[in-house]
Amino acid sequence: KEAAGKDPSIPAAAEPWKVGAYLSLSGAETQFGIETKEGIELAVDEVNKKGGVKGRPVKVFYEDNKSNPQETNNKVLQLITRDKVVALLGEVASSRSTIGGIVANKHKIPMITSSATAPEVTQIGPFVFRVCFTDDTQGQMGAEFVVKTMGKKRIGILYASDDVYSSGLATQFRDAAKKLGGEIVVEKSFIKTETNFTTYINEIRDAKPELVYAPIYYNAMVPIARQAKAAGMPGSMFVGGDGWDAETLLQDAGEEMEGAYFTNHYAPDVPWPNAQAFLKAYKERFKRDPSSLSSLGYDSAQLLFDSMGRAKGDTPEAIRDAIAETKNFAGATGTITIDPNRNADKSIVIVQIKNKKFTYFAAVNDKAQK
């Protein structure tokens, strides 16, 4: 006898794949979450237009964690135990990806974070992956750019001490810069709730660095850029990391930040074929340029669907194994190979802020589609 509620005329094969996505769709990092979701939506539409994966459509269950750690834990548990997802996409930030990753790994559900760069995230265990580079590489490349390319030796550092991404990237950069012959002449840290940075800025200015490395999120960088300008430090004195990539930074501090460089995953004018194809599709749908977050969200979903298609079975374990075997995946953010530590081996883009736009400057650690 058929189970109640099941329509026997629908073949089991047409049942959708259930994928969970947990994101900061409200709260402090709303922009990150929404942009990531847009990238995922685009990938889902594309795969379903092509007939889905193994003839089954993909359905994504989105959950908003409100940029909050406790909610992250609850939502990921819900997706796994209530919705019975076979894989998870998320989160944007390293801090919340660590929380979600612990839950996913414990329940043996593969998770791919699109943009959490802190090394700790994938160290959680065998079910946690990422499609972005790690901060080891990002810090190293940032330091090489500052010391070798820009030729700056007297360096200041400003970061958020209570954020795993910011403090981790500061550490990676500091170690790499020193090895390359740079001197850290001043270092200041703040906590994420602070809004007045004048004291730190004045102390940094008085130490006379040639340049300040600021691996912080856009929401702190905006007031810092404004207050620094008022204190006589132009935005071009700052070099940042991927946390700067948000339209808000351009809108609210684009003028102050003119000329500044940062390491990133993507830029709208990056000269890679897949990046340009993504740009076109995204612009048609959302009527503006995509951010790194959207391109990474897109790559995380695409790489997952590709892995589901290659997997030897439909179980979370089989999907996990297929993700682990991914080689030379052609993504919007470059060519991605998943390494034995479940990290993405890929290029890094140096972006410059020019006329209130994120502009491609160079690719480093280059694995690009050529």
Ligand code: PHE
């Ligand atoms: N890399 C940041 C983190 O790990 C998140 C981020 C990615 C922010 C891309 C902006 C752009 O926390």
